[in-house]
Amino acid sequence: MRRLGTATALLFLSMTLATAARANDMQAVSPALAKYAERRVFGEVWKRPGLSPRDRSVVTLAALIARNQAGEMAQYVNLALDSGVKPAEISEVITHLAFYSGWANAMAAVAVTKDVFAKRKVGSDQLPAASPKLLPMNEAAQAAENEREMRVGQQFGTVSPGVVQYTTDILFRDLWLRPDLAPRDRSLVTVSALIASGQVAQVPYHLNRAMDNGLTQLQASEVLTHLAFYAGWPNVFSALPVAKEVFERRAK
């Protein structure tokens, strides 16, 4: 038997509890689901190499928030905390998805998360400031953002000046620069939410951005595997050709 670190052991315990929480219900309706949960989802998928349990928690939370599935959310907020996601990061995931999944999705996540935070004594000192000092943009990031603004402005500046302006002011020069969630993790959240809600058209830009921000191809590939279970096969099969094209272009 392989020896586990304390953190990993705690995480696996947390996963076992997550399985057990629904086990009786599943047995009463579908013993098969209970089997798949135990053997496949928690027993296998969550333990696959290529994407850490911590990242899988982030992906799962993003999928649940994007799909507005509050009923399952509490156990995965707990699982995220147990797998090393900081309360400040969960806070930022929700804030981020207010813009990438819609305001009401964030409000539903707030309602669930406040109870989990209260039970676990997560106080306001562990939360990000409303207006923190933003991450600096280096020269390359600045150039890329200037290019994005110009391109989007040319495309849609007359179609919806409000959208174009807020995309710059609130998203790329504010939200994305908030320091309590790393850009790579914001990208992980964004890509997961896009795939989980069937927003294929927006995947190429954000998958490229994610990989620019440090997400490896192996990790992106595992995000797809993980989301097959949490967002359903069809969403993932619709994202596969898009991911393939992004991977191939970057390989050139």
Add this chain to the structure above:
Amino acid sequence: MRRLGTATALLFLSMTLATAARANDMQAVSPALAKYAERRVFGEVWKRPGLSPRDRSVVTLAALIARNQAGEMAQYVNLALDSGVKPAEISEVITHLAFYSGWANAMAAVAVTKDVFAKRKVGSDQLPAASPKLLPMNEAAQAAENEREMRVGQQFGTVSPGVVQYTTDILFRDLWLRPDLAPRDRSLVTVSALIASGQVAQVPYHLNRAMDNGLTQLQASEVLTHLAFYAGWPNVFSALPVAKEVFERRAK
């Protein structure tokens, strides 16, 4: 300081209360969200010219119903009533979206709205009749509808005769002619619901119809800005190229 009319002052009070209702929850999870709500969503977006608060209420309600987000709905039904949307109009928005967003979405909206109506003493005398005298179609509308029926019949008459028949009988020669929601407002509801639920393929027909029904390009542009917040950026970015093409074709 600009003097506000009583109605506007009441509306802003209602918006302040809407913010406050979630403020404690937001503070406990994301002080940033509370800041964005106060400064951006309610403090800025709702007050943008180009689309009245009344229309923004209709757009928001349509988005919430289309996305089946009952948790946030009550406060926006109240906000709609405070911003001048009549109970009969809210009733028709829900009825309309039973067909454009699915029966269960309407049922979820009914469950929320009946409580709001009860609290505000909205009685059955303020509701539309089940079978009112329908709006007449003028000659141009009749010709356009005949053309639509012929086109859809040719395309899909053998694929699904049931869909084709009900589209005519229930939607365009019944629902759309119900008198308690203006055709322009039905279009506003339809377009908002389509964008909010990622139904891009159906936007061109209905955005054109909306503008034929009196929605201006500026208003349509502001619908996109408003929905960026309530339906999430990705849905709006997927709708932008479609809106652009509609606007450009109509400009010719």
Add this chain to the structure above:
Amino acid sequence: MRRLGTATALLFLSMTLATAARANDMQAVSPALAKYAERRVFGEVWKRPGLSPRDRSVVTLAALIARNQAGEMAQYVNLALDSGVKPAEISEVITHLAFYSGWANAMAAVAVTKDVFAKRKVGSDQLPAASPKLLPMNEAAQAAENEREMRVGQQFGTVSPGVVQYTTDILFRDLWLRPDLAPRDRSLVTVSALIASGQVAQVPYHLNRAMDNGLTQLQASEVLTHLAFYAGWPNVFSALPVAKEVFERRAK
């Protein structure tokens, strides 16, 4: 008056009760909805020939689970049982959609269904085994599956080996072969879920598979009509051109 069999009479009673359950709420918000429910949805659509009430129950349940609409689900689980869907089949529908609509959708359906099962004394002896003897694949099915595996492996084997492997191991060589839901019914569930959640890109493969599994074109056409009401017109109008192409290719 046509004499009804006892089963049909019971079903119509069940439909009447389903209407009545929401009738007061509808009257308090939209008397029009109550009228459409009575005259159109339950009074007409559910009784259309071409698709049995039993199949319509399966389609409706699949749509509600795929769209995560738990609020309406209990009455339709009851209606399904009253229209001849076996508890074991409902159990398999939920298990199937765990993979085709996402894990959390299945969990939401489990939460509702366990209460219905408890009230109707559906015991574990009526549920499918967790690991039953799988249906055998005949030579043609084996060949088709080999071809699918090769094609998907070539397309996406390097993009996401995990997805590709699990698609074979869990879906097509396990889930689809579970004996308590006929392949034709699994296809009916899959196609309904895809259309109901706007997954148009995945419809061609699964609609073809459905028709290979015995779903007739008339039945598929009626699925579209039925889903217009339960998944909303836009989802169905986006599916119509895809269905048309599948029908036309198969006619050649």
